[in-house]
Amino acid sequence: MKIIVTGGAGFIGGNFxxxxxxxxxxxxxxxxxxxxxxxxxxxxxxxLNDPRFAFVKAxxxxxxxxxxxFGKERPDAVVNFAAESHVDRSITDPSxxxxxxxxxxxxxxxxxxxxxxxxxxxxxTDEVYGDLPTDRPDLMFTEKTPLSASSPYxxxxxxxxLLVLAYYRTYGLPVTISRCSNNYGPYHFPEKLxxxxxxxALADKSLxxxxxxxxxxxxxxxxDHCKAIDLILHKGRTGEIYNVGGHNExxxxxxxxxxxxxxxxxxxxIKFVADRKGHDLRYAIDPTKISSELGWTPQTAFSEGIxxxxxxxxxxxEWWEEIISGEYIEYYKKMYGVKS
Ligand code: NAD
Ligand code: DAU
Numbered sequence: 001m002k003i004i005v006t007g008g009a010g011f012i013g014g015n016f017x018x019x020x021x022x023x024x025x026x027x028x029x030x031x032x033x034x035x036x037x038x039x040x041x042x043x044x045x046x047x048l049n050d051p052r053f054a055f056v057k058a059x060x061x062x063x064x065x066x067x068x069x070f071g072k073e074r075p076d077a078v079v080n081f082a083a084e085s086h087v088d089r090s091i092t093d094p095s096x097x098x099x100x101x102x103x104x105x106x107x108x109x110x111x112x113x114x115x116x117x118x119x120x121x122x123x124x125t126d127e128v129y130g131d132l133p134t135d136r137p138d139l140m141f142t143e144k145t146p147l148s149a150s151s152p153y154x155x156x157x158x159x160x161x162l163l164v165l166a167y168y169r170t171y172g173l174p175v176t177i178s179r180c181s182n183n184y185g186p187y188h189f190p191e192k193l194x195x196x197x198x199x200x201a202l203a204d205k206s207l208x209x210x211x212x213x214x215x216x217x218x219x220x221x222x223x224d225h226c227k228a229i230d231l232i233l234h235k236g237r238t239g240e241i242y243n244v245g246g247h248n249e250x251x252x253x254x255x256x257x258x259x260x261x262x263x264x265x266x267x268x269x270i271k272f273v274a275d276r277k278g279h280d281l282r283y284a285i286d287p288t289k290i291s292s293e294l295g296w297t298p299q300t301a302f303s304e305g306i307x308x309x310x311x312x313x314x315x316x317x318e319w320w321e322e323i324i325s326g327e328y329i330e331y332y333k334k335m336y337g338v339k340s
Pocket of ligand 1: 006007008009010011012013032033034035036037038039040058059060061080081082083084085086100104123124125126157179180181182183184189
């Protein structure tokens with residue numbers, strides 16, 4: 001099987017490429033990535049010389065480049081991770097999110113139609129459902145929950161999902177969609193909560209917690225997400241959406257305290273800062289469909305996953321030190337200002 005993986009130099013796409021090449025000795029993977037600030041070739045350094053792997057630097061919005069690549073490679077499947085993925089950046093500058101996340105997805109699907117690709121898988125997010133109240137633990141997102149995006153990021157992902165389903169109905173394009181909760185693990189860019197807190201704590205910098213820190217996210221170890229996508233790709237029904245999440249709801253403030261404890265750093269590093277605009281209160285995924293139809297269950301408990309993650313950041317300083325030395329410094333100043 002030959003798969004084009006877009007956004008494979010990013011966090012989840014990079015983990016997915018490693019996972020698939022380890023699992024399937026005879027698969028070929030072509031990674032298409034623009035290498036934005038969030039894409040790092042060092043994430044793929046272990047596989048760059050693997051004859052089963054190829055890297056192509058291109059923008060998923062660049063129709064000519066995308067069609068040329070598809071014409072040359074003739075993939076069996078496409079898994080689309082490529083996206084602008086950070087909610088805070090979408091609040092500052094929505095337009096980039098609309099281009100990449102919506103128009104880029106359409107361009108990839110046009111190429112799939114043109115070259116008869118047997119599967120287009122869209123990696124979506126639980127954020128398309130909006131948020132849930134914190135005092136109703138019985139409520140969870142199912143695949144039938146109405147779309148109700150809060151941020152420009154989630155609105156762009158919801159728009160892309162609608163387009164994917166429209167291409168299925170109108171053109172019969174064989175699509176699947178996964179909507180996953182918050183991932184954590186190796187190669188996570190240190191602008192997102194968990195890696196940011198680890199990196200700041202290691203440098204004895206303050207840990208900026210938005211609002212009261214009571215917001216809840218449903219955390220899943222990234223390898224469990226990769227396993228879910230692998231299953232959907234091979235066994236999922238086309239035209240279907242699969243929610244992915246491991247029933248692991250946690251308050252932001254509790255996560256931050258766990259990280260501080262693991263690193264032996266004081267809670268006095270925590271700094272409550274201004275809240276995110278439109279901040280979603282709580283996410284919680286009901287994964288009944290993927291569990292009952294495809295037999296997916298998460299394998300990594302949070303206690304184990306967070307240990308592995310902290311250990312990875314301690315052992316791979318060069319990976320993140322390189323990242324936080326570039327454009328990141330400007331971003332950090334703009335985002336957190338004197339609050340850091
Ligand atoms: P990321 O920001 O770490 O990586 C995104 C990758 O896409 C980068 O390598 C970047 O260079 C590439 N990219 C961006 N714009 C591109 C373009 N125009 N053309 C080609 N490549 C481009 O993101 P992530 O956290 O790995 O998320 C991957 C996907 O999973 C996204 O679609 C996101 O919406 C979705 N998702 C993420 C999470 C999460 O917790 N991180 C959870 C659910 C779903
Ligand atoms: O739910 C899936 C989504 O999870 C993905 O679709 C997104 O791509 C991914 O970025 C993530 O979105 P979140 O907004 O939930 O993740 P983030 O790590 O940015 O924030 C997690 C929580 O932590 C959120 O409630 C905001 C809070 N936070 C975040 C940062 C960066 C802070 O309190 N301080 C911070 O500095």
